[in-house]
Amino acid sequence: MHIPDIIIAVDGYSATGKSSVAKLVAKQFGFLYLDSGALYRGVTLYALENGLIDPEKGIDEAALQQALGHLDLTFRAGDGGGTYMGGRRIEEEIRTLEVSSWVSPVSAIPFVRKYVDERLHALARHGRVIMDGRDIGTTVFPDADIKVFKVASDEIRAKRRYNELVAKGEAPTMEAVLKNLKERDYIDSHRETSPLRRAEDAFVMDDTDMTLHEEVVWFEGLIRGKYGILE
Ligand code: CDP
Numbered sequence: 001m002h003i004p005d006i007i008i009a010v011d012g013y014s015a016t017g018k019s020s021v022a023k024l025v026a027k028q029f030g031f032l033y034l035d036s037g038a039l040y041r042g043v044t045l046y047a048l049e050n051g052l053i054d055p056e057k058g059i060d061e062a063a064l065q066q067a068l069g070h071l072d073l074t075f076r077a078g079d080g081g082g083t084y085m086g087g088r089r090i091e092e093e094i095r096t097l098e099v100s101s102w103v104s105p106v107s108a109i110p111f112v113r114k115y116v117d118e119r120l121h122a123l124a125r126h127g128r129v130i131m132d133g134r135d136i137g138t139t140v141f142p143d144a145d146i147k148v149f150k151v152a153s154d155e156i157r158a159k160r161r162y163n164e165l166v167a168k169g170e171a172p173t174m175e176a177v178l179k180n181l182k183e184r185d186y187i188d189s190h191r192e193t194s195p196l197r198r199a200e201d202a203f204v205m206d207d208t209d210m211t212l213h214e215e216v217v218w219f220e221g222l223i224r225g226k227y228g229i230l231e
Contacts, residue, residue, distance in 0.1 A: 001231065003029045003223055005128045007143075009136035011196070012150030014181045014188070015157040017207055018132035021150075021215040026130050028216065034075065034123055036133035036140065038083040039116045040107040041094035042073040046085060053102055061109060068115045075123065097165060097172050100180050104187035113193050134188050137199035146223060147202035156208050157181055 008031070010018045019035055026033035046067065047053050052060045072086050082091030093099070106112055117140055120131065124141075133140070137147035158178040165172050188196040198204065203222060207215055223229065 001029075001220065001224070001229055003031075003229070004227060006145035007124070007127065007141050008130040008146045008148070009141050009144035009199075009202075010130065010132040010148045010150060011134055011137050011198070011202065012132075012148075013152075013157070013196070014184045015161040016150040016152045017160065017212075017215070018150050020212055021207075021219065022130045022132045024212060024216050025219050031128050031130045032124070032126070034120060034129055034131040035083070036116060036120055036131060036136060037103075038075070038091075038094060039073050039119055040103050040112070041099050042083055042085055042090060043068070043071065043112055043115070044099050044103045044106045045090055045094050046071055047106060048099065048102065053106075059102075059106060059109070061111075064106075064109070065111050068111065071115075073119060092168065095164070095168065097170060097176065097180060100184070104184040104191075108187060108191040108193065110193045134196040135194040137202050138197060139194040142199070146226065147199050148219070148222070149198040149202040149204050151204060151206050151208075153208045154178060154181070 008022075008025070010022050012018050019037070022035075023033050025031065043064075047059065047064055050067070052064050052067070054060070074084050076082065076084055080089065082089055083094060084090065107116075120140055124131065131141065137144050137149070158174060158181060161181065162172060162174050162177045165177065185196070205215070205218060210218070
């Protein structure tokens with residue numbers, strides 16, 4: 001099956017498995033996968049490592065804004081690929097619960113959103129892209145050809161994220177993981193700039209009881225239907 005050169009936007013709540021299915025769809029159909037959340041996580045990691053976040057005083061916005069002028073966040077493909085900050089691979093560091101606990105306040109800052117949006121547009125300039133996040137179908141690529149909005153039950157989302165963190169050597173409690181997901185959902189949905197919401201023309205996928213394989217087949221069906229692809 002050959003899919004035309006389109007842009008696919010996958011948005012949704014925290015830990016609904018957006019990146020897992022987007023990566024597989026990208027691999028199967030030769031698309032570039034762009035993880036917008038990884039860039040927000042990269043900005044957050046930078047802020048944490050450089051003392052720009054104080055648990056009492058919050059985020060030093062002036063210093064962060066200045067730093068973004070020269071912050072080089074990007075993705076590399078292939079072996080050893082993933083998210084890079086300058087020459088350093090930060091794929092593991094950006095997924096910790098500590099980064100997760102600050103990423104929503106950081107990504108609610110308008111100049112941070114502008115920075116990430118510009119990076120995403122630069123990275124997607126050659127098209128044929130599947131991108132996941134919170135506002136891809138509403139703000140970043142409102143003209144995306146296919147828009148999907150993912151949802152799943154709180155229990156399954158927390159379970160999946162808990163297992164991921166444990167596999168990476170962290171020792172969180174299930175309660176802490178669920179609390180973080182709910183807090184991020186709340187902040188992401190209620191911020192002023194580009195809040196998380198379903199684009200009117202997005203198809204909703206509830207993957208609570210779906211396997212990853214079923215999700216890929218679902219995407220395939222959606223694309224076949226839209227473009228009349230039979231073979
Ligand atoms: O993997 P998970 O769904 O938990 O989160 P993520 O996609 O890595 O995104 C991390 C955080 O970045 C989200 O909770 C949002 O605060 C922010 N984000 C955003 O504001 N806009 C996007 N397009 C993507 C992520």
